[in-house]
Amino acid sequence: MSDPGHHTLHSIHKGHVHHGWNNAFPPALTIAPGDSIEFETLDASSGQLNRSSTAADLEKLDLARVNPVTGPVFIDGAKPGDALKVTVLSLRPSGWGWTGNIPGFGLLTDQFPKARLHHWNYDPALLPAMYGPGGRVPLRPFTGTIGVAPAEPGLHSIIPPRNVGGNMDARDIAEGCELYLPIEVEGAIFSVGDTHAAQGDGEVCGTAIESPIDVALKFELVKGANLRMPRYVTRGPVTDHFDKKGYEVTTGIGPDLMAGARMAVSEMIDLLSKRYGYEPIDAYMLCSVCADLRISSIVDVPNWVVSYYFPRIVLE
Incomplete structure (x- = not known):
């Protein structure tokens, strides 16, 4: 003590x-x-x-x-x-x-x-x-x-x-x-x-x-x-380690935030698989360690917008 x-x-x-x-x-x-x-x-x-x-x-x-x-x-x-x-x-x-x-x-x-x-x-x-x-x-x-x-x-x-x-x-x-x-x-x-x-x-x-x-x-x-x-x-920027090259962004739009999040992530997995040759399961795991889910809009009833930001610096 x-x-x-x-x-x-x-x-x-x-x-x-x-x-x-x-x-x-x-x-x-x-x-x-x-x-x-x-x-x-x-x-x-x-x-x-x-x-x-x-x-x-x-x-x-x-x-x-x-x-x-x-x-x-x-x-x-x-x-x-x-x-x-x-x-x-x-x-x-x-x-x-x-x-x-x-x-x-x-x-x-x-x-x-x-x-x-x-x-x-x-x-x-x-x-x-x-x-x-x-x-x-x-x-x-x-x-x-x-x-x-x-x-x-x-x-x-x-x-x-x-x-x-x-x-x-x-x-x-x-x-x-x-x-x-x-x-x-x-x-x-x-x-x-x-x-x-x-x-x-x-x-x-x-x-x-x-x-x-x-x-x-x-x-x-x-x-x-x-x-x-x-x-x-926080004592400073929180995304500057990811920001340098911008982002690929996919969306999920509809009346359910969880369904929107699932759609936005599924769309990003599809993009990474087709463009960069990742197995879908590997794209999913990569997303988990570097991509950010955001609620972009939650007021325009009845549909909400969930966006998924994948940092391009990871792939460039």
């Missing part, structure tokens, strides 16, 4: 992971507001996959062990109704990751029912990572799962995000970001994991570049904030 005038950097080893949220989990560490922690993380498979794994290993994945998070951390003085301010100080990537099409999981699971696994070996200095016939994906690491324990007792699945954060897969919770989480239990009970080297907004196949990454975070309290949902502040 640190005194009020001196803030400490702690560390939590990747051995301190848990699966699911539970406000009764004993803390791995107790800290004071203002302290920082470096977390070691496991990949989203909890170490079930490694550099030599195959699609057959992906099919055998124990889904009860996916999305491990490192922690939990008890923050002294945190009370229900406060907000936990988490500043992302740094992310140190490992150089290896994977993207998988997991049967039964993803936006187009009905179209892509078979397991597929792609390994990424990248330069931790954040040069682009290679994919398929000539694709080069710019990397921008972030924390996929980051949150605090819910007030409701018992064990809760880690897969769905919730009002106290968790598996938000929000690409912009990256270095420099300031995240504010609603606190529902004493001590907040914070954990982080599911780190990604790159992802498109939407993470459409269900996985990004799933990669073990060490994360340094600073913790502060905002007393009586009474947030209903997480909010965050």
Whole structure:
């Protein structure tokens, strides 16, 4: 513990992971507001996959062990109704990751029912990572799962995000970001994991570049904030790693946003397959790590417009 005038950097080893949220989990560490922690993380498979794994290993994945998070951390003085301010100080990537099409999981699971696994070996200095016939994906690491324990007792699945954060897969919770989480239990009970080297907004196949990454975070309290949902502040541009050469954009138009998202992604898969020679399943997985879903129009009843932006820098 640190005194009020001196803030400490702690560390939590990747051995301190848990699966699911539970406000009764004993803390791995107790800290004071203002302290920082470096977390070691496991990949989203909890170490079930490694550099030599195959699609057959992906099919055998124990889904009860996916999305491990490192922690939990008890923050002294945190009370229900406060907000936990988490500043992302740094992310140190490992150089290896994977993207998988997991049967039964993803936006187009009905179209892509078979397991597929792609390994990424990248330069931790954040040069682009290679994919398929000539694709080069710019990397921008972030924390996929980051949150605090819910007030409701018992064990809760880690897969769905919730009002106290968790598996938000929000690409912009990256270095420099300031995240504010609603606190529902004493001590907040914070954990982080599911780190990604790159992802498109939407993470459409269900996985990004799933990669073990060490994360340094600073913790502060905002007393009586009474947030209903997480909010965050970015410290600069959020798409400049993709913007350099412009975008290919497909759309889905109709009365249902989910159907529109599915159509926009299907159209992009069709474009990439026909123009660049990707297998449709590989185009789908590539989209998941670099292309962004956007709601372009949601007021012109009865039809809404969903657009899908694929960065041309990946293919040029």
